[in-house]
Amino acid sequence: MNLNFKTLQSNWFHYSSPATFYPLAGKLLPRFAVAALVLVLFALYWGFTQTPDQLGGTNPQKEYYRIIYIHVAAAWMSMWLYLMLALWSMIGLIFNTRLSFMMAQAIAPTGAIFTFLALWTGAFWGRTSWGTYWDWDPRLTSELILFFLYIGYLALHSAIDETRRADRASALLALVGLVMVPVIYWSINCPDPNQCAALHQRSAPSQIDGNILLAMLAMVFGFWMYSFAATLARLRTLILVREVDSEWLQEWLQ
Amino acid sequence: MLTVVWCILERDLKLALRRRTDVLTTLFFFIIVVSLFPLGVGSEQALLRQLGPGVVWVAALLASMLALERLFAADHEDGTLEQMLLTREPLPLLVIAKVLAHWLLTGLPLVLIAPLVALQYHLPAIAALAMMVALLLGTPILSLIGAIGAALTLGLRGGGILLSLLILPLYIPVLIYGAGAVTVSMIAWADTQPYFLLLGAFLLLALIFAPLAAAAALRIALE
Amino acid sequence: MLDVLQLSCRRGERLLFDDLSFQLDTGTLLHVRGCNGSGKTTLLRALCGLLRTDQGEIRWRGQTLQSLAEDYYQDVLYFGHLNGLKGDLTAVENLRVAARLAGYRCGTGAIDQALARIGLGGYGDLPCRMLSQGQKKRVALARLLLTNAPLWILDEPFTALDVDAVAWLQDHLAAHVSAGGLVVLTTHQEVALTSGQIQRVDLDNQKTASMKTPC
Numbered sequence: 040m041n042l043n044f045k046t047l048q049s050n051w052f053h054y055s056s057p058a059t060f061y062p063l064a065g066k067l068l069p070r071f072a073v074a075a076l077v078l079v080l081f082a083l084y085w086g087f088t089q090t091p092d093q094l095g096g097t098n099p100q101k102e103y104y105r106i107i108y109i110h111v112a113a114a115w116m117s118m119w120l121y122l123m124l125a126l127w128s129m130i131g132l133i134f135n136t137r138l139s140f141m142m143a144q145a146i147a148p149t150g151a152i153f154t155f156l157a158l159w160t161g162a163f164w165g166r167t168s169w170g171t172y173w174d175w176d177p178r179l180t181s182e183l184i185l186f187f188l189y190i191g192y193l194a195l196h197s198a199i200d201e202t203r204r205a206d207r208a209s210a211l212l213a214l215v216g217l218v219m220v221p222v223i224y225w226s227i228n229c230p231d232p233n234q235c236a237a238l239h240q241r242s243a244p245s246q247i248d249g250n251i252l253l254a255m256l257a258m259v260f261g262f263w264m265y266s267f268a269a270t271l272a273r274l275r276t277l278i279l280v281r282e283v284d285s286e287w288l289q290e291w292l293q
Numbered sequence: 294m295l296t297v298v299w300c301i302l303e304r305d306l307k308l309a310l311r312r313r314t315d316v317l318t319t320l321f322f323f324i325i326v327v328s329l330f331p332l333g334v335g336s337e338q339a340l341l342r343q344l345g346p347g348v349v350w351v352a353a354l355l356a357s358m359l360a361l362e363r364l365f366a367a368d369h370e371d372g373t374l375e376q377m378l379l380t381r382e383p384l385p386l387l388v389i390a391k392v393l394a395h396w397l398l399t400g401l402p403l404v405l406i407a408p409l410v411a412l413q414y415h416l417p418a419i420a421a422l423a424m425m426v427a428l429l430l431g432t433p434i435l436s437l438i439g440a441i442g443a444a445l446t447l448g449l450r451g452g453g454i455l456l457s458l459l460i461l462p463l464y465i466p467v468l469i470y471g472a473g474a475v476t477v478s479m480i481a482w483a484d485t486q487p488y489f490l491l492l493g494a495f496l497l498l499a500l501i502f503a504p505l506a507a508a509a510a511l512r513i514a515l516e
Numbered sequence: 517m518l519d520v521l522q523l524s525c526r527r528g529e530r531l532l533f534d535d536l537s538f539q540l541d542t543g544t545l546l547h548v549r550g551c552n553g554s555g556k557t558t559l560l561r562a563l564c565g566l567l568r569t570d571q572g573e574i575r576w577r578g579q580t581l582q583s584l585a586e587d588y589y590q591d592v593l594y595f596g597h598l599n600g601l602k603g604d605l606t607a608v609e610n611l612r613v614a615a616r617l618a619g620y621r622c623g624t625g626a627i628d629q630a631l632a633r634i635g636l637g638g639y640g641d642l643p644c645r646m647l648s649q650g651q652k653k654r655v656a657l658a659r660l661l662l663t664n665a666p667l668w669i670l671d672e673p674f675t676a677l678d679v680d681a682v683a684w685l686q687d688h689l690a691a692h693v694s695a696g697g698l699v700v701l702t703t704h705q706e707v708a709l710t711s712g713q714i715q716r717v718d719l720d721n722q723k724t725a726s727m728k729t730p731c
Contacts, residue, residue, distance in 0.1 A: 204513060222495075226470065304605070371601060381589045382586065
């Protein structure tokens, strides 16, 4: 979404109205979808054929480490999309713009899906490397909490019939969640304040093989493009539903 | 300004005294949940001693949750909440008064009953003391954060279930350090200090930010 | 005193009112008319600052409600659909809380006097849930006797009242307007004024023909 922001910076407010944004979204949507497909296919190809078949030195992870391409990319997206969700919520609450709330609402399901994907692939990875599907590893646990936050947002939005209240209430919830996430993450990471040691192994990007990094970055960008495409598609549907009796839409449809 | 806080506080306490069951329900819910665990996991002393802190805190979260649903709902139904929005006092101040009354009626009884629960779980006296201190610092945080959820879900169908969905994940830090303090107190009392300091810090932060968020949520809910 | 400029409000898909403007000076009663669902309550709540309108602004003594924030409420008394009474509290206790919330203290004497004037002398110590619908309404209306706010916003104040109470309320409203106060109300009753003036807003005419609902 901030991509849109950059390209349209000069006439930002022009595109902040659903009437002008709807056709633009329609134009951009196929481009993002194609880019997503190309990047994801490339990342999968590169990840499976052009990268070393094990990761790490002393205690190497075998072929199964390739799950990293999906797991890490999905986890990044899940967190980034929550930030975007909160950002659009904040813009909506401050400027009272309808489109921002719709944007937030359109982002939420994609974020929830990526969070679920990260948990799911995390469980598979955990099974092969730790011997268990679920370990109360701080990062996995944080991802689970993030999943709960997404579910809470979606549940609150769908529980309120009146759109305006639903938008504003769930936007506020997203902001409260944003404030709480660091505290929750920190408390999970450091359950004993007397000795704080991170349980999850850390790895510096420089130590990662170039080919692995390339495949991973390609996947992240592919997921980015997918998020744009999915969000825009959902946004167009939302605009149609909400603006059904507005003049521009009636004209546009004829 | 403080007269209005006192006025709301006095009113809510008076109302609770005229309907004592509401207060007692929360307390007994807490006691029942805590009493059920040994029946489920077995009554071996070492096991209970290990589970005790966590069980007590989870029960406290649920009990506080149960009572929160009514925090603003009763006032919403009879129109007094609307009047509170139309006063010249800042709304967050009124929220603090409501939350304070709520905590006195549902949080404080849990603190006072804690030693009894400690007995049930064979916890030593020092752990019972740690539990009381932790609950004393932690339950107000639960009420404060919960007030945001109660305001957001005001007047919705299935508001109570939704409320727990929204708010329980936000209770995690309190759960971790609250239960942690009790566990650590059984090993070395001195090590509990960072836990209490953290809970105290959370309480201060919640006291500053939660009423603001809850007030904003109330305005949204009553539009 | 109260200026409404080009106010528009939509609820969900429905446009309730559009480009609504009026000005009220001291000593005016505004009668908001319209059929059910025409947005009368919405307009009144907007005048109270309870809800944000989509467009337009409301000014009190020349300042917008947003800039006045809480200061506005010392000048306003809102009487909504709900009586705002706690069933477990007595009439006196309820009124004392209401008065404190509105920002002034009044002793039990003043409250007893108000209740007596509205025909509920001796009922002050009963829990409000024991009172009849009309009596509850009267207790809520007793707030009008305890306040010194110049602007009264009353949503259907006459419903559930008997003939005597209706007559009393009409007199009281007329007296408030004569004394330079402002009243905005929705009602199906006519209120006769001895001095001051009556303005009317008809919300049904505010809508375009296609949006108009039959009533």
